[in-house]
Amino acid sequence: MNIHRIDRYRVRLPLRIPFETSYGRLTEKAFDILLVTDELGNQGIGELVPFEQPDYIEETIDTARIIIDKHLIPLLKEAEIHHPKEVSILFAEVKGNQMAKSSLETAIWDLYAKRNGKSLKTYFKDTRVQIPVGVSVGIQTDLTKLLDQITQYVAQGYQRVKLKIRPGYDLKPIEAIRKKFPDLPLMVDANSAYTIKDISWLKQLDAYDLVMIEQPFAANDFLDHAQLQKEMKTSICLDENIRTLKDCELAFSLGSCRSINLKIPRVGGITEAMKIVDFCKENERLVWLGGMFESGVGRALNLQFASQKIFTFPGDISASDRYYYEDILTEPFEIQNGEIFVPDELGIGVSLSQKNLMKYGVFETIFIK
Ligand code: OSB
Ligand code: MG
Numbered sequence: 308m309n310i311h312r313i314d315r316y317r318v319r320l321p322l323r324i325p326f327e328t329s330y331g332r333l334t335e336k337a338f339d340i341l342l343v344t345d346e347l348g349n350q351g352i353g354e355l356v357p358f359e360q361p362d363y364i365e366e367t368i369d370t371a372r373i374i375i376d377k378h379l380i381p382l383l384k385e386a387e388i389h390h391p392k393e394v395s396i397l398f399a400e401v402k403g404n405q406m407a408k409s410s411l412e413t414a415i416w417d418l419y420a421k422r423n424g425k426s427l428k429t430y431f432k433d434t435r436v437q438i439p440v441g442v443s444v445g446i447q448t449d450l451t452k453l454l455d456q457i458t459q460y461v462a463q464g465y466q467r468v469k470l471k472i473r474p475g476y477d478l479k480p481i482e483a484i485r486k487k488f489p490d491l492p493l494m495v496d497a498n499s500a501y502t503i504k505d506i507s508w509l510k511q512l513d514a515y516d517l518v519m520i521e522q523p524f525a526a527n528d529f530l531d532h533a534q535l536q537k538e539m540k541t542s543i544c545l546d547e548n549i550r551t552l553k554d555c556e557l558a559f560s561l562g563s564c565r566s567i568n569l570k571i572p573r574v575g576g577i578t579e580a581m582k583i584v585d586f587c588k589e590n591e592r593l594v595w596l597g598g599m600f601e602s603g604v605g606r607a608l609n610l611q612f613a614s615q616k617i618f619t620f621p622g623d624i625s626a627s628d629r630y631y632y633e634d635i636l637t638e639p640f641e642i643q644n645g646e647i648f649v650p651d652e653l654g655i656g657v658s659l660s661q662k663n664l665m666k667y668g669v670f671e672t673i674f675i676k
Contacts (some may be wrong), residue, residue, distance in 0.1 A: 308346070308387070308388045308389070308418070308419070308422065309345060309346045309386075309387060309388070309676075310343055310345060310384070310386070310388070310415075310674075310676075311344055311345060311675070311676045312343075312344040312672070312675045312676065313341060313342065313344070313380060313383075313411075313672075313674040313675075314341070314344075314670065314672045314673065315341050315355075315671055316339065316342075316635075316664050316668035316670050317339050317669045318337070318338055318340060318664065318667050318668035318669075319335050319336070319337045319668075320335060320336050320338075320602060320630075320631050320633070320634070320635070320667055321334065321335045321631070321632065322334055322335055322336060322600075322630060322631065323630065323631060323632055324445070325445070326445040326600070327445040327446040327447070327471065328363075328445065328473075328496075328498050329446070329471065329497055329498045329499070329500035330360075330363065330498055330499075330500070331360060331362055333600070336600045336602075336630075337358075337368055338354055338355055338356055338601070338602055338605075339354070339355035339368070340352060340354060340355075340602070340635065340659070340664070341355060341410050341411060341414050342414070343411065343414040344418075345422065347422070349418055349421050349422045350418065350421070351414040351415055351416070351418025351419070352414055352417055352654075352655065352657075352659070353409070353410040353411060353412070353414025353415075353417065353604070353608075354410060354572075354601055354604040354605035354608070355368065355371055355406065355407070355410035356409075356410070356572045356600075356601055356605055357370075357371050357406045357407075357572075357599075363498065363547065364547055364573070366403075366404060366405070366406045366407065370404070370407075371404065371406050371410070372407075374401065374404045374407040375407050375410065375411065376673060378401045378404075379398060379407060379408065379411055380411075380673065380674050382398060382400070382401070383397070383411065383674075384674065384676075388415065390419070391415045391416040391418075391577070391578070392578050394411070394412045394415050394578070395408070395576060395578040395579060398411075398412070398575070403550070405572065405573055405574055405575035405576075406572045406573065408575045409572040409575050409576040410572070412575065412576030412578065413571065413572075413576055413577055416430070416577050416654075417608075417654040417655050418654070420654040420655075421653045421654040424653065425653065425654075426650070426652065426653060426654070426656055427608070427611040427656070428611045428614045428649060431581075431611075431612065431614065431615045433615060433617075434615055434616065435614055435616060435649075436614070436649055436651075437643075437646040437647070437648050437649065438610065438613045438614060438624070438646055438647060438649060439622075439645055440465060440466065440621050440624045440625060440626075440647050441465055441466055441468065441469060441492075441621035441622060441623060441624075441625075442460045442468055442469070442625045443469040443471070443496065443598070443623045443625075444456060444460070444468060444469065444470050444471065445471050446471045446472070446473065446476055447480075448476065450479070450480060450483050453480055453484075454483060454484065454487055457484060457488070457491075458487075461488065461491065463626075464642050464643070464646075465621070465642070466621040467491075467493070467494065467518065467620070467621040468484070468488075468492070468493050468494075469493075469494045469495065469521070469623065470484065470493065470494070470495050471495070471496050471497075471498065472496070473498075473500040474500060474505065474508075477495070477497075477512070478511060478512075481493075481495065481512065481515050481517070485515050492518050492621075493515070493517055493518060494517050494518040494519045494520065494521065494544070495517060495520055495521065496520075496521035496546070497520070497521065497522055497523045498521075498546075499523075499524060499526050499547060500523070501523045502524060502525075502531070503524065503531040503534065505523075506534070506535055506538060509523060509535065509539065510538060510539055512539075512541060513540045519541065519542040519543065519544040519565070519566055520539075520541055520542070520543055520544065521543075521544040521545075521546050521568060522545060522546045522547050522548070522568075523535060523543070526547035526548060527548065528548070529557055529558060529561050529563045530561070530563075532545065532548070532564060533561045533562045533563040536562055536563060536564060536565065537562065542564070542565035542566055542593075543563065543564040543565060543566075544564055544565070544566040544567065544568055545558050545563060545564040545566075545567060545568065546568040546570070546597060548563070549567055549569070549574065550573060550574055550575070551575075551579060552574075552579060552582045552583050552586055555567055555583050559590065565592075565593060566592070566594065566595065566620075567583065567587065567592065567593070567594045567595075568596075569583055569584070569594050569595065569597060570597040570598065570599060571596075571608060571609065571612060572599060572605070580612065584617055587617065588617055593620060594617065594618070596609055596612065596613040596622035596623070596624060597622065597623045598622070598623035598624055598625075600630060602631070602635050603634040603635055603636035603639070603640065603657055604635070604636070604655065604657065606624065606627070606640055607636075607640075607650055607656055607657040608655050609622065609624050610624060610640070610647060610650065611649060611650070611655055611656065614649045621645075624647060625642070626639070626640050626641050626642040626647065627639035627640045628641075633666075633667075634660075634663070635659055635663045635664050635667065636658065636659065636660055636663075637657075637658045637659070637660050638657070638658075
């Protein structure tokens with residue numbers, strides 16, 4: 308298979324509810340949709356997910372576009388690709404920049420599956436058709452509004468709630484949620500907002516029966532997380548730290564965490580994500596699927612990947628209407644009894660809405676043979 312053409316839509320979708328984390332407030336999500344066409348006219352779709360600010364990790368949508376245009380597309384131009392697993396090897400000479408790589412790598416997996424007349428999930432072992440889902444709730448200093456929001460999500464069937472926290476916004480909201488929902492599977496995500504100096508403060512969280520605490524310390528820290536995990540009963544989960552299988556091995560061998568939030572784009576694509584899944588399977592480690600406020604394209608990819616039975620813990624894969632008024636697909640994803648169906652059509656299994664792409668996006672061709 309040869310890549311003959313690559314197009315992109317630069318899209319901005321307004322969020323229904325502004326999303327606040329320890330590092331900032333998001334009111335709309337910018338992302339690119341990449342269309343990769345082969346010599347036969349088959350087309351794969353990928354999503355470029357980084358944020359506009361380098362505050363979650365260092366990649367931004369602008370830096371990723373430069374890496375794609377100047378470094379990754381030139382590598383694809385001359386390549387003859389027999390299997391999408393070769394793409395990560397082809398891209399290896401470009402260091403880091405996992406989200407840029409993932410946008411093209413996942414588009415090529417989609418293209419490959421479509422070329423072979425298959426749904427993407429057929430390339431994974433032990434899959435099912437419906438997956439349990441959770442919801443990630445932003446910082447909301449008005450606790451009445453926070454509890455109302457969570458009440459709605461619980462009524463819609465979300466099986467697990469993740470609350471964003473930061474210093475000054477932790478014990479109080481957690482206590483309020485626990486009081487109202489004593490049995491709700493509840494976890495928190497600090498997005499790196501604490502430091503080792505906060506260990507004794509964080510130890511108080513052990514009293515709230517949290518399923519896990521996600522990424523309390525810096526995005527590249529393993530040692531302080533290991534110290535915290537040694538002193539806490541509650542499981543630590545790492546997100547920002549995990550860019551490669553090696554990071555995953557390091558985290559578990561140092562005892563930095565007991566579970567991994569796996570995001571396909573943060574590890575450079577499907578091939579590396581599969582290696583991490585295999586490692587977690589072999590070593591009986593908890594791995595679950597996170598999200599990046601993806602549009603329907605990235606959401607469909609996440610659903611295909613999370614169809615693997617190892618993903619028993621509800622992921623950050625919510626219904627389209629939890630995020631956006633309108634998405635760029637012809638059909639939105641809906642939650643039914645706490646689960647979302649995995650699309651069954653070819654590749655990632657979704658069709659783009661041309662109307663909405665034109666409404667929210669700008670089209671450009673970035674490579675043509
Ligand atoms: O830390 O997991 C995170 C959203 C944006 C950036 C980082 C994170 C998140 C989420 C929500 O928690 C994930 C989602 O629902 O897509
Ligand atoms: Mg996180």
